[in-house]
Amino acid sequence: MKRSLAAGLFALFASHAVAEEAVWTPSTFTLDNGMEVVVIPDHRAPVVTHMVWYKVGAVDEAPGKSGIAHLFEHVMFKETKNIGPEEFTSIVQRSGGQLNAFTSWDYTAYYERVAKPQLGKMMELEAERMVNLIINDDPKGPFISERDVVKEERRQRIDNNPGVILQEQVLSQIWKGHPYEITVIGKMDEVAALTPQDGLDFYKHYYSPENAILVVAGDVTPDEVRTLAEANYGVIPRSGTPPTERKWRAVAPLSETLTLEHADPKVRQPSWSRYYLGYSQLRQPKETLALEVGLEILGGGMTSRLYQSLVEQQQVAIAANAYGYTSLHDEGPAVLSASPAPGVSLETLETALMTEVEKVLAEGFTEAEVVRARNKLAADAIYARDSQSGMANLFGGWLAIGGTVDQLLAYPDDVRAVTPEEAIAAVRAVFAPDKNYIEAHLLPAEGDL
Amino acid sequence: MRTTQLLLGAVALSVLSGCSTVHGWFQGKPEPAELAAPAEPGLAVTVHEGEFATIQQFVTPGGVSVWLVSEPSIPILAVEMAWKGGAAADPAGMQGLGEVVAYSMNEGAGDLDSLAFQTAMEDLNMSFGCTAGAEWTSCSVSSLTDNADDAMALVATAFAAPRFDEGPFQRFLREEEVGLQTRETNAGYLAWRATAQALYPDHPFARETTAESLAALTPALAREHMRTLMTRDRLIVTAVGAVSPAELAPLVDEVAAGLAEAATIPEVAPVDVAAAPVTEVVIDLPQPQSLVRFVGPGIDRTNPDFFPAYVLNYTIGGGGFESRLMKTLRVQKGLTYGVSTSLDPNPMLLTWSGGGQTKNESAGEFVAGVKDELQAFIDGGVTEQELSDAKAYLVGSYPLGFDSNAKIASQMMNVRQDDLGVD
Numbered sequence: 001m002k003r004s005l006a007a008g009l010f011a012l013f014a015s016h017a018v019a020e021e022a023v024w025t026p027s028t029f030t031l032d033n034g035m036e037v038v039v040i041p042d043h044r045a046p047v048v049t050h051m052v053w054y055k056v057g058a059v060d061e062a063p064g065k066s067g068i069a070h071l072f073e074h075v076m077f078k079e080t081k082n083i084g085p086e087e088f089t090s091i092v093q094r095s096g097g098q099l100n101a102f103t104s105w106d107y108t109a110y111y112e113r114v115a116k117p118q119l120g121k122m123m124e125l126e127a128e129r130m131v132n133l134i135i136n137d138d139p140k141g142p143f144i145s146e147r148d149v150v151k152e153e154r155r156q157r158i159d160n161n162p163g164v165i166l167q168e169q170v171l172s173q174i175w176k177g178h179p180y181e182i183t184v185i186g187k188m189d190e191v192a193a194l195t196p197q198d199g200l201d202f203y204k205h206y207y208s209p210e211n212a213i214l215v216v217a218g219d220v221t222p223d224e225v226r227t228l229a230e231a232n233y234g235v236i237p238r239s240g241t242p243p244t245e246r247k248w249r250a251v252a253p254l255s256e257t258l259t260l261e262h263a264d265p266k267v268r269q270p271s272w273s274r275y276y277l278g279y280s281q282l283r284q285p286k287e288t289l290a291l292e293v294g295l296e297i298l299g300g301g302m303t304s305r306l307y308q309s310l311v312e313q314q315q316v317a318i319a320a321n322a323y324g325y326t327s328l329h330d331e332g333p334a335v336l337s338a339s340p341a342p343g344v345s346l347e348t349l350e351t352a353l354m355t356e357v358e359k360v361l362a363e364g365f366t367e368a369e370v371v372r373a374r375n376k377l378a379a380d381a382i383y384a385r386d387s388q389s390g391m392a393n394l395f396g397g398w399l400a401i402g403g404t405v406d407q408l409l410a411y412p413d414d415v416r417a418v419t420p421e422e423a424i425a426a427v428r429a430v431f432a433p434d435k436n437y438i439e440a441h442l443l444p445a446e447g448d449l
Numbered sequence: 450m451r452t453t454q455l456l457l458g459a460v461a462l463s464v465l466s467g468c469s470t471v472h473g474w475f476q477g478k479p480e481p482a483e484l485a486a487p488a489e490p491g492l493a494v495t496v497h498e499g500e501f502a503t504i505q506q507f508v509t510p511g512g513v514s515v516w517l518v519s520e521p522s523i524p525i526l527a528v529e530m531a532w533k534g535g536a537a538a539d540p541a542g543m544q545g546l547g548e549v550v551a552y553s554m555n556e557g558a559g560d561l562d563s564l565a566f567q568t569a570m571e572d573l574n575m576s577f578g579c580t581a582g583a584e585w586t587s588c589s590v591s592s593l594t595d596n597a598d599d600a601m602a603l604v605a606t607a608f609a610a611p612r613f614d615e616g617p618f619q620r621f622l623r624e625e626e627v628g629l630q631t632r633e634t635n636a637g638y639l640a641w642r643a644t645a646q647a648l649y650p651d652h653p654f655a656r657e658t659t660a661e662s663l664a665a666l667t668p669a670l671a672r673e674h675m676r677t678l679m680t681r682d683r684l685i686v687t688a689v690g691a692v693s694p695a696e697l698a699p700l701v702d703e704v705a706a707g708l709a710e711a712a713t714i715p716e717v718a719p720v721d722v723a724a725a726p727v728t729e730v731v732i733d734l735p736q737p738q739s740l741v742r743f744v745g746p747g748i749d750r751t752n753p754d755f756f757p758a759y760v761l762n763y764t765i766g767g768g769g770f771e772s773r774l775m776k777t778l779r780v781q782k783g784l785t786y787g788v789s790t791s792l793d794p795n796p797m798l799l800t801w802s803g804g805g806q807t808k809n810e811s812a813g814e815f816v817a818g819v820k821d822e823l824q825a826f827i828d829g830g831v832t833e834q835e836l837s838d839a840k841a842y843l844v845g846s847y848p849l850g851f852d853s854n855a856k857i858a859s860q861m862m863n864v865r866q867d868d869l870g871v872d
Contacts, residue, residue: 302563
């Protein structure tokens with residue numbers, strides 16, 4: 001009885017798997033005005049996540065205008081020709097929707113999460129602010145108060161947190177000379193000097209259908225989205241402005257090794273980290289997968305080499321990690337980091353950690369470690385499907401930097417194909433003894449509170 | 450969570466077999482006709498057809514009460530388990546005991562030490578971990594459907610034969626030793642402590658771990674306390690995933706088999722927030738921005754004014770960008786990145802609270818701005834437009850809580866913990 005039930009279940013699973021693949025696989029098409037569209041069906045609940053991604057971010061900012069991409073994102077909620085001041089949010093929330101936006105070096109995205117019947121209205125709203133935004137130039141008006149809001153946001157995200165202050169300094173060294181050098185939110189003094197005219201110039205230059213991607217995830221079919229998208233976005237003419245070359249470029253290797261220290265009276269637990277230049281998924285797809293597998297084994301979790309050696313066996317650390325910034329368009333750092341056990345100096349911690357890294361570089365990984373790490377990364381891709389908005393973010397973010405849907409769909413198979421030789425080769429290439437790096441020490445300030 | 454009670458709405462009751470849903474879940478939401486198919490003896494399932502999720506309630510042959518939403522479209526299973534009784538049940542002078550119990554649950558069981566247990570979880574691509582809240586001890590399992598049997602078997606060994614090895618126990622103490630230091634410059638923690646000391650200084654909710662309380666803990670005490678916290682009689686389970694009641698029931702029973710049958714935990718007395726004196730506390734912290742928190746008496750769900758209060762909270766501070774506090778303090782004055790308020794309907798600690806951050810120079814202006822808005826709200830009430838906006842959002846956004854397995858599992862658990870009933 002049990003056996004036959006199991007066999008029956010297996011058969012159902014097998015056929016189900018095929019059907020399921022077809023049901024959630026994203027589809028893409030392009031409107032006549034050049035706006036790309038991605039539809040990610042998910043019929044579990046009558047809900048949709050509607051996103052518009054613009055191919056502009058902090059990387060595109062002019063010298064001295066750091067923070068404009070992000071401040072402008074705030075201004076997009078203010079007022080349009082047909083929507084009164086602060087009314088945009090009111091209309092969405094009155095429709096039972098949740099909304100927000102975010103800015104990265106590589107892109108800017110706006111989203112609304114609503115019950116399915118509200119999708120058309122959300123498109124109407126986003127289409128309106130794509131072309132009809134009004135920027136109030138009153139010197140005491142809403143642009144200025146929004147600038148103050150962004151300054152508070154910077155204080156809250158960065159300046160209040162000694163660890164984040166140090167991280168900002170380190171990233172700025174890793175990307176010295178590259179547009180990623182300045183943090184997305186911008187420098188405080190440059191943000192304070194941004195004007196309504198800066199906002200208007202930015203809008204005219206970058207906000208147009210041919211520079212945007214529409215992503216709709218949820219209880220919809222591609223045909224439904226196409227009909228609504230053509231009616232709402234398809235009617236917007238191309239801006240006619242020739243697309244600007246993005247300021248992306250390969251990140252240059254570090255020319256010197258540096259140690260940065262930040263001491264703050266709020267720091268009660270020191271930490272140590274080293275940033276090497278790593279890979280970008282987009283620029284070095286194969287090497288990046290191999291590096292991700294290698295970093296997982298080296299410092300991904302409790303079973304990793306660093307955790308087992310430093311936290312469990314030697315007990316010189318309470319945390320030890322290895323991770324990479326691989327999802328940006330250009331190369332980002334691969335990081336080794338650790339936090340000392342009570343009474344252990346950063347020097348002792350560093351020696352123990354680098355000894356373990358050198359051992360890995362010399363001896364390589366076992367087959368079993370590699371199988372476990374790559375299966376974990378592949379399984380993460382299945383767990384990720386539980387979040388509708390997460391899926392919209394994943395596909396939107398990847399397409400906005402120039403990736404394709406097929407590349408993302410191939411990820412689980414590609415990561416499972418990484419060999420032990422490839423994984424160790426990637427780790428050896430990034431952490432080679434002759435590579436320069438930026439080391440960071442977060443320290444308590446002398447003379448406590 | 451709260452809107453669940455508002456709107457779960459029309460409920461259809463029927464009794465069905467577990468077997469029939471094995472077929473039902475490949476075809477989307479089970480139809481009532483299918484649910485009446487021949488029954489497997491012993492598993493009576495009550496089905497609540499909610500507007501956006503079909504909840505199947507059943508008691509396993511081993512006596513565990515389970516709420517399950519069968520969701521076939523992603524091959525994963527999420528199981529939430531909870532027991533009434535948490536950190537507030539720590540014996541006096543042993544703060545941290547419930548926490549180390551929860552910490553130890555995935556740190557080795559049976560023949561598997563910590564590393565072997567963690568490796569086994571990785572081999573199964575599963576996760577399992579527990580947490581100790583003030584009043585609840587909770588564990589979560591996620592697994593791929595293909596590995597669900599093995600994943601739940603591993604969890605079963607954790608409950609039946611937890612090791613409480615000295616190694617992970619000492620690691621917990623090292624982490625806590627660091628935590629005792631870092632919390633002293635954490636603005637949120639300092640604000641919580643100030644609130645607790647002002648409102649309920651002698652209540653178990655106000656107790657903190659200390660170097661002394663941690664020194665009093667031992668693995669043997671943790672082992673004993675685990676049998677007090679995690680018992681079969683107090684276990685409640687919710688699950689969402691590509692699984693039927695008939696498939697899940699034996700897995701839950703296997704997990705529950707190793708638990709102690711029953712144990713008593715101390716009752717917690719409700720805090721009388723309204724009786725506390727009005728105070729203002731200022732704590733120095735060297736950073737550019739100040740955190741402002743304010744806390745006052747809340748309102749119980751059973752109070753007829755609860756839903757009006759819930760709707761009013763949206764207008765004053767719960768409605769994101771639409772709230773009066775946000776419109777005044779952020780949009781008009783540019784004083785803050787965010788300010789918000791919320792009602793906590795926990796019957797033991799009923800509060801209405803809120804807060805935000807602003808540069809140190811404007812902390813006074815921020816506090817005055819909050820007070821002015823509250824006074825204007827008390828004096829003038831809400832407008833018709835505000836009231837209809839609040840209701841439109843609270844009703845219209847209801848389905849957004851049902852678009853992921855994780856959200857549904859945790860919402861169901863909240864409903865069960867608050868004893869609200871499925872509808």
